[in-house]
Amino acid sequence: MGVRDDQKAATREKVLDAARDLFNEVGYDETTIRAIAERARVSVGSVFTTFASKAEVLSHVMDHRLTELYAEFDRVVPFLRGSTADRLCSIFAIHYEFETRRVKLFLAHVASSYNPNNDPGVTPYGRNPRLTQMLLDVLEEGVRKGEVRDDLDLRLIVDTLKAAYAWNYRMTAAAGGTVPAAEMSAVMDKQIAVIAEGWKPL
Incomplete structure (x- = not known):
């Protein structure tokens, strides 16, 4: 890479670091591109040269x-x-455990996923290929072990699991970000137990 590419990469990292902190400190709606630029010590134009919108900045932060x-x-x-x-x-x-370290940031990510006007560069919550594949791998192994019925749509189960996971953040949102990870995990454990009743072999 040349000097110009190095500078662009450095600006990108500064913007992402500043945006991550601001989204978590004051929330997505209250964070402006100008505030991100000021925190990163770059120009507003530099932010828009790298990202098309605030939603795209958030997507890249995540x-x-x-x-x-x-x-x-x-x-x-x-x-x-x-x-x-x-x-x-x-x-x-x-x-x-990981997401509750910066819970406002994750809540912003979930909320922005429901914006119908998101740019093409935005990856909304639920479309993370790594999480999807990880859950599919576990379910497919469950099929091989005879724990999960082989006539089910495993991707539908994955979507249901991801929806339950995101839904549980409502407790944290309502409590101002103070619900411990262990409490949400305990609720998720019960939800998985209910879902598992539907995948048991007949």
């Missing part, structure tokens, strides 16, 4: 964070034990 999370999963997932439901509970517990 992608950047998830790199760290899935590096952890690469180490942990091969060692998960127990039933299909147990393994799914562990995966979501790790997600809750």
